[in-house]
Amino acid sequence: MTFTAADIDATTRTVWGEARGEGLAGWVAVIWVILNRARHPAWWGATPAQVCEKPEQFSCRNANDPNDAKLEALSPTDPAYVAIETAVRAVFGGHIPDPTHGADHYEVIGTKAPWARGRTPSATIGHHAFYALGPSA
Secondary structure (H helix, E strand, O other): OOOOHHHHHHHHHHHHHHHHHHHHHHHHHHHHHHHHHHHOOEOOEOOHHHHHHOOOOOHHHOOOOHHHHHHHHOOOOOHHHHHHHHHHHHHHOOOOOOOOOOOOEEEEOOOOOHHHOOOOOOEEEOOEEEEOOOOOO
């Protein structure tokens, strides 16, 4: 898969909005969810940018979420942006293996997402539980 500047930017901003407080392990896990979705195109998109920008997929991108405006205003020179972008490039470049075991969904632990009921996480990293469910979940 070839990645565009838009893929890198959209992924960096989405990870910032979803997991900036999780540190490198949490960033990498969310990056892999985005990449796993793009690698198995479905209704959620065929590129990382499409996956990130698909409505209602990442709460930080919802118009009513306070993180939406913040992540769009985030400067590419901001230290957090630079650090997360470095992780995005490392994952996209094949330098960091998938710690989520193929996850394409995740939830904040304790939120009880309806789609996660009765399912076993493929990994728990930081404050998130990750699930490999496929596009029909």
